[in-house]
Amino acid sequence: MGKSKEYGAYPGEARMKALLVILNKDNASALEKCLSSVAKMEGLCEKFDVLILDGASKDNSREVAQRYTTNYPCMKFKVQKKLGGTGFARREACEYAYDNGYDIVIWGDSENEYSPKYIEHMLGKLKTHDAVGGVPKVRGGFYAHAFAWYHALHLVIPSLYKYHIPGNNKGEKTKIYQDVEYPATVRSEDYGFSLLLRKKGISLKQTVAKNAFVKVSLPERWKDIKAWQRARAKGVAQVLVHIDEMPWDNFACGFIVLLFFIFGIIAIWNILPLVVYSVLYFSISLWIFAKSLKYIEKPKTKFFIAPAIGVIIYSLYSLYALIMFWKIKKQRKT
Numbered sequence: 001m002g003k004s005k006e007y008g009a010y011p012g013e014a015r016m017k018a019l020l021v022i023l024n025k026d027n028a029s030a031l032e033k034c035l036s037s038v039a040k041m042e043g044l045c046e047k048f049d050v051l052i053l054d055g056a057s058k059d060n061s062r063e064v065a066q067r068y069t070t071n072y073p074c075m076k077f078k079v080q081k082k083l084g085g086t087g088f089a090r091r092e093a094c095e096y097a098y099d100n101g102y103d104i105v106i107w108g109d110s111e112n113e114y115s116p117k118y119i120e121h122m123l124g125k126l127k128t129h130d131a132v133g134g135v136p137k138v139r140g141g142f143y144a145h146a147f148a149w150y151h152a153l154h155l156v157i158p159s160l161y162k163y164h165i166p167g168n169n170k171g172e173k174t175k176i177y178q179d180v181e182y183p184a185t186v187r188s189e190d191y192g193f194s195l196l197l198r199k200k201g202i203s204l205k206q207t208v209a210k211n212a213f214v215k216v217s218l219p220e221r222w223k224d225i226k227a228w229q230r231a232r233a234k235g236v237a238q239v240l241v242h243i244d245e246m247p248w249d250n251f252a253c254g255f256i257v258l259l260f261f262i263f264g265i266i267a268i269w270n271i272l273p274l275v276v277y278s279v280l281y282f283s284i285s286l287w288i289f290a291k292s293l294k295y296i297e298k299p300k301t302k303f304f305i306a307p308a309i310g311v312i313i314y315s316l317y318s319l320y321a322l323i324m325f326w327k328i329k330k331q332r333k334t
Contacts, residue, residue: 007130007175007204016123018048018171019102021093023086024110025055028064030217031110035068035075041119045074048106048119051096052077053089061110085186085235090167090193094177106171107190113215121212122171130204131172133165134212137297140220144296145303146310147218149288152295154208156288161208164194169214176204183242187235196243215297229317237324241332247325253318256281256311282308 020038024031031052038050050072052065056079065077078096082088090107097105104126106119118134125132136151138144151169154161167190180200183192197204219225240247260281263274285308292307293299 007173015047016103016126017101018104018106018119018123018126019093019097019100020048020050020106020108020119021090021097022050022052022108022110022112023055023089023093023168024052024057024061024065026057026059026061027110028057028059028061031061032064033113034108034110035065037113037115038075039068039072041114041116043119043123045072047123048104049074049102050076051093052110053093053096054079055089056080056083084184085189086167087183087185087187087189087192087235087239090182090189091184094174094182097174098177102174104171105174107167107169108214109168109216111217112168115213118212118214121209125207125209126171126173128205129207130176131165131170131206132212133161133206133208134169134171134214135208135210136166136169136216136295137213138295139215139217139297141300142303142306143220143225143310144218145289145292145300145306146313148292148296149307149310150314151216151218152292155295156291158208162203162206163198164191165206165208166190167193168216172204176202183239185235185238185242187231188239189235191236192239192243195239195245199243199245225313229313230320233317233321234324236318236321237328240325241328247322250318250321250325253315254322256315257319260312285311 022034022038038044052075054061054065054077062077069075069077080089080092082092093105104123106122122132122134133154135155138148138151149156151166154165170190179202180193180196182189183196185192219228236247236250259277263277267274286304288307288311289304
C-alpha cells in the first residue's frame with residue numbers, strides 16, 4: 001500500500017459543490033420512489049444537485065424523471081453517450097462533474113431510497129475525508145438476508161472501508177478522478193477503482209457516515225439472482241483484465257466451494273473432515289448473519305441459513321469469474 005494522499009479538507013462552513021448521480025436503466029417504477037425520496041432530502045438545490053444518468057431506457061424512465069426535473073431545476077436527466085454498463089456511466093458522470101465544477105460526487109442508483117439527511121451526513125464527513133460510505137438498509141426476504149453482507153461488507157468488517165466502499169452508496173472528491181479513472185466495464189467498476197487506487201499507491205482517507213441511511217434492493221427471484229451474479233462475474237473479469245490484476249479475491253472465494261468438493265470426496269473414506277469443515281463454515285455464516293441483521297430493513301431470524309447459501313452462490317460465480325478472466329485474457333492475446 002502506498003502513502004496516504006489526501007485531496008484537501010474544506011475549512012469551516014466552506015460550501016462544497018456536490019452532485020448526486022443516480023444511475024438508471026429500465027427501472028421507472030423504482031426511479032419514481034428514488035426521486036421522491038431525493039425530493040424530500042434536506043439541502044436539495046442548495047447543498048447538492050442531481051444528475052439522473054440513464055442507460056437508454058426503453059420504459060418510461062424519461063417521463064418519470066421529467067416530472068422532477070420540471071419542478072427542481074437542479075435535477076438534470078441525461079442519456080449516456082456511450083452505453084455498455086455502469087463503468088461507462090461512471091466515467092461519463094465523472095467527466096460531467098469535473099466539467100461543471102463539482103467538488104463532490106455522491107454515487108447512487110435508481111433502486112435506492114434515501115433518508116432525509118443522507119446528503120447532509122455524507123457532506124459532513126467529506127469536509128475532512130476523501131471518500132465516505134453510507135449505511136445500507138437492504139429490503140426483501142430470503143435473498144436480502146443471503147446477500148445483505150454484500151452491500152454492507154465494509155460495515156460487517158469495518159477494517160475494509162479503508163480500502164473499499166461499495167459504489168452505489170459512496171461519496172468522493174472529484175479531484176481523485178484526475179489521478180484514477182473508473183474502469184470502462186459492464187459492472188464491478190467500483191471494485192476495480194479501489195484496486196486501481198491501490199495499484200497506483202494511493203491510499204485515500206476514507207470513513208463511514210453512520211447516520212447516512214439508504215434503502216437498497218436486491219433481486220428476489222432465483223432467475224434474477226443468477227442474472228445479477230452472472231453480470232457481476234463478467235464485470236469482475238473485465239475489470240481485472242482491464243487493470244492487469246490477478247483475480248486473487250476470486251481464487252479465495254472459489255476455494256470455499258472447492259473445499260466442499262474436496263472434503264465431499266474425502267468423506268467417502270472418512271466423513272469427519274467434511275463435518276468439521278461444514279461446522280466451521282456454518283458457524284462463520286451465522287456470524288455473518290448476526291453482524292448483517294442491523295443492515296436489513298426488516299430482519300427475520302427464520303432466514304438464519306440465508307448467508308450460508310448466499311456465500312456459496314457468490315463463490316460459485318466467483319469461479320465463473322475466473323473462467324471469464326482467462327477467456328478474456330486469451331482473446332486479447334489472439
